[in-house]
Amino acid sequence: RKEVEQDPGPFNVPEGATVAFNCTYSNSASQSFFWYRQDCRKEPKLLMSVYSSGNEDGRFTAQLNKASQYVSLLIRDSQPSDSATYLCAVYTNAGKSTFGDGTTLTEKP
Amino acid sequence: EAGVAQSPRYKIIEKRQSVAFWCNPISGHATLYWYQQILGQGPKLLIQFQNNGVVDDSQLPKDRFSAERLKGVDSTLKIQPAKLEDSAVYLCASSTWGDSYEQYFGPGTRLTVT
Numbered sequence: 001r002k003e004v005e006q007d008p009g010p011f012n013v014p015e016g017a018t019v020a021f022n023c024t025y026s027n028s029a030s031q032s033f034f035w036y037r038q039d040c041r042k043e044p045k046l047l048m049s050v051y052s053s054g055n056e057d058g059r060f061t062a063q064l065n066k067a068s069q070y071v072s073l074l075i076r077d078s079q080p081s082d083s084a085t086y087l088c089a090v091y092t093n094a095g096k097s098t099f100g101d102g103t104t105l106t107e108k109p
Numbered sequence: 110e111a112g113v114a115q116s117p118r119y120k121i122i123e124k125r126q127s128v129a130f131w132c133n134p135i136s137g138h139a140t141l142y143w144y145q146q147i148l149g150q151g152p153k154l155l156i157q158f159q160n161n162g163v164v165d166d167s168q169l170p171k172d173r174f175s176a177e178r179l180k181g182v183d184s185t186l187k188i189q190p191a192k193l194e195d196s197a198v199y200l201c202a203s204s205t206w207g208d209s210y211e212q213y214f215g216p217g218t219r220l221t222v223t
Contacts, residue, residue, distance in 0.1 A: 032210050043200060043214035087151050091210045094167050099151035
């Protein structure tokens, strides 16, 4: 079993839809969580940090459920520019990082 | 503020040859990471440095891969000898250490082993 698991998708959604991605992690010592966005043939870029109280940035909301060991990313009013792969990153308290394989979002025309 | 710099951007070598990648992190970032990303997968951590000490190299194939970070600034990753399965994008990232582990990635080096 992978340390960080994501549904690879692809999620094909129409413009304006709301879409949610989940990321589950197995190491209970994990303490810091992030979502990254990766466009095709580009490097990952930090999208947002995930705080225990949740985090919202415009159309994006990230939440953490430590009891069930998952983090989520919600995108409201999805736009064609949101088409990308979304990577979940998890850090232990020793600072060791592990990335998931990503979830691909595709906007349906 | 300058981002993470990497070179070369592309490299094609034959199997059994050697190759080296260079990374210069964001100024002031104590932590430097090297990742291998194979098409369709997430970045896989190869080695993580804090300043010039190794924090984690558990997934580094030490029989063929080596990395160093002299003086706690820039870093090189070497593969010798290369195998076909080493074809991937090699990403370097840097972050501060402690409260925030927000990583900033360089553009990567796309390696093709033939």
